[in-house]
Amino acid sequence: MNAHPGSEAKKYSILVVDDEEEILRGLCEALDDEYEVFSAASGEVGLEVLEREDIALVIADQVLPGMTGVEFLEKVIERKPTAIRMMLTGYADVASIVRAVNEGRIYRYIQKPWDPEELRLNVRRALESYGLASENVQLTAALAEANERLRQENLYLRREVERRYSFGNIIGGSPSMARVFDVMEKVAATSATLLITGETGTGKDLVARAIHYASPRKDARFVAQNCGALPDTLLESELFGHRRGAFTGAHQDKKGLFELAHGGTIFLDEIGETNPGMQVRLLRVLQDGEVRPLGASDTRKVDVRVIAATNRDLRKMVEEGDFREDLFYRLRVVELPLPPLRERREDIPTLAEHFLERAAERMGSGLRGFTHSAMNRLTAYPWPGNVRELENEIERVVALSGDASAVTADMLSESLRAVSRPSDASFPVEAPFEEWDLGRATDELKRRMIARALEEEGNKSRAAERLGIPRQSLQKMMKRLGM
Ligand SMILES: Nc1ncnc2c1ncn2[C@@H]1O[C@H](COP(=O)(O)OP(=O)(O)OP(=O)(O)O)[C@@H](O)[C@H]1O
Ligand SMILES: [Mg+2]
Missing domain, CATH: 3.40.50.2300 (Response regulator)
Known part of the structure; x- marks a missing residue:
């Protein structure tokens, strides 16, 4: 027995x-x-x-x-x-x-x-x-051990997230991005409400997270909600929570994101998509720091930093009566506009290299670098989808690259290959001059414009035409400039 x-x-x-x-x-x-x-x-x-x-x-x-x-x-x-x-x-x-x-x-x-x-x-x-x-003793010990492992893993993941969203991972050496970094650094230290504006794909999400993880709030949560993605009641219950029975389907009490983010940051993406009722409720949180769950009679105090983002022109919406003016001013205590990529073309090569390196490593590809002509296309293209579009383009190229060793122009998508000149009216010379001697600076400007015209037009006659000078003058000028 x-x-x-x-x-x-x-x-x-x-x-x-x-x-x-x-x-x-x-x-x-x-x-x-x-x-x-x-x-x-x-x-x-x-x-x-x-x-x-x-x-x-x-x-x-x-x-x-x-x-x-x-x-x-x-x-x-x-x-x-x-x-x-x-x-x-x-x-x-x-x-x-x-x-x-x-x-x-x-x-x-x-x-x-x-x-x-x-x-x-x-x-x-x-x-x-x-x-x-x-x-019981054994299980308790095993549980303690598992908890400790989870804690370690958690710590590791947190560090990974912090690293992923560090300022260092946001690429941009252009003067307009330098201004962005400057503002980011200043606001990270505070709890000021922040409005990030910018076209789609300019990095609003990335910047919002980086600010949170560089702020004293980084150990509490960062929660994000796309305000355009949900019907009214659901959005309200996501943000403020609800009491059981507050509406059909509310089977139990639920905490809202504002409460979950207590001590941390809430990111209200596409704030321009909110309806008037939601705008009133958001105004109330910003004014009093209090939330009231749907169906609750009491309010709760929350300490949450609000970062809002939009790709719409909120000021115009205010003028047209589509967005509450008082909320607009509450949100843009600090406004951080992110420049579209076509207005900072000098960042394109670094971004392209960065995405190439990352995608190549992930997909185990041997692709390294771009040919001149490929890079020229990348910098000439207007990028309506901004950094995201560039990132997607590079990923596509790497995925389809086979055993190529560098990215060539013919590997790029149709729309990029079709570009022969910048589609916007941006001035062809973006890099700031260090030079103060007017003569030498003008020569440098001429050099850059001629080089660009030649590259985009393909031959001297058309380049001269584009520059608005006779062909002979162009030839003479090039000789004098040592081109
Ligand atoms: N300066 C940058 N350096 C590196 N990666 C960037 C940069 N800006 C944007 N990205 C990358 O581009 C992609 C799009 O960025 P993000 O999602 O932050 O844009 P968004 O402004 O929020 O766009 P949307 O308005 O469409 O939501 C992300 O993968 C992001 O990591
Ligand atoms: Mg976004």
Whole structure:
């Protein structure tokens, strides 16, 4: 027979302590079919056995030579607190037994003479709870270990996220991006409400996250909600939460994002898509720092930094009565406009290289760098979808590149290959001049314009035409400029 269900290998060990030979023998007979039984004639010997063996349960007589049964069990508690303790008692010394039971020193007492069947039943029950308790200890340890692993993993992921959204991962060496970084750095240290504007794909999302992870709020949550993506009631319940029964389908209370972001940042994307009712509610949060869940009668205080974003012209919407003026001013405590990519073409090569490197590594491609003509197309294209479009273009190229070693113009999409000149009226020379000598600066300007015209027009006649000078003048000028 097994010592206990579920374990074939191990029998529980029981220690019985009594100075009467006959009683020891009786206990052994009653128990040694099911358990490994050790016996001792005194508390002192009992303690030695306890040291040596893995004892699950101890039965001791109350009256022993030397130390008493209670003293012996006290020592058992010190040495092996998990062992279950039972006491044999010959005459009803009720008072001391009751105290021992109440103080938790013993699990149960057995009165002499005992019924072997009842004794076995009591021992079996006691050991069942012993088994559960030790399983509990093991599970608790395993859980603690799993928790610690999760905590480490969490820490690692948090660092990854922080790294991913660090300022360093936002690319831009152009003067207009330098202004963006400048504002970002300043506002990151504060909790000021911020409105990020810019065309689609200019990096509004990226910038919002970077600000959060550079701010003192970085250890609390960053939550984002696209205000254009949900019907009114759902958006309201997402942002402010709801009480059970507030509307059909609200089966239980739910916390809103404002509450979840307490101490952190909420990013309200496409703020221009909100309806008038939602605008009023947002105004209230910004003014009072309080939210009221749908269907609730009370409000809650929240400490949340608000970053809003839009690709629409909010000022114009205000003028046309489509956006509340008071909310507009509450949101744009600081306004951060992100320049479209075509207005900072000098960032295109760095961005393109960055996306190429990343995509090539991810897809295990050997693509490195761009040919001149490919890069020329990339910098000439107007990028209506801005950085996102550039990123997608590069990913597409890498995915379809086969075993090419550099990106060539014919690998680019149709729309890029079709570009022969910048489709906007931007001036062909963006890089700022370091030069203060007007003569030398003008020469440099001429050099750049001629180079650009030649590259885009393909031959000198058409380049001269584009520059508005005779062909001979162009030739002379090029010679003088050492081109
Ligand atoms: N300066 C940058 N450096 C590196 N990557 C950038 C930069 N700007 C944008 N990106 C990348 O371009 C993609 C689009 O950026 P993001 O989603 O932040 O744009 P958005 O302004 O929020 O666009 P939308 O208005 O369409 O939501 C993202 O993958 C982002 O990582
Ligand atoms: Mg976005």
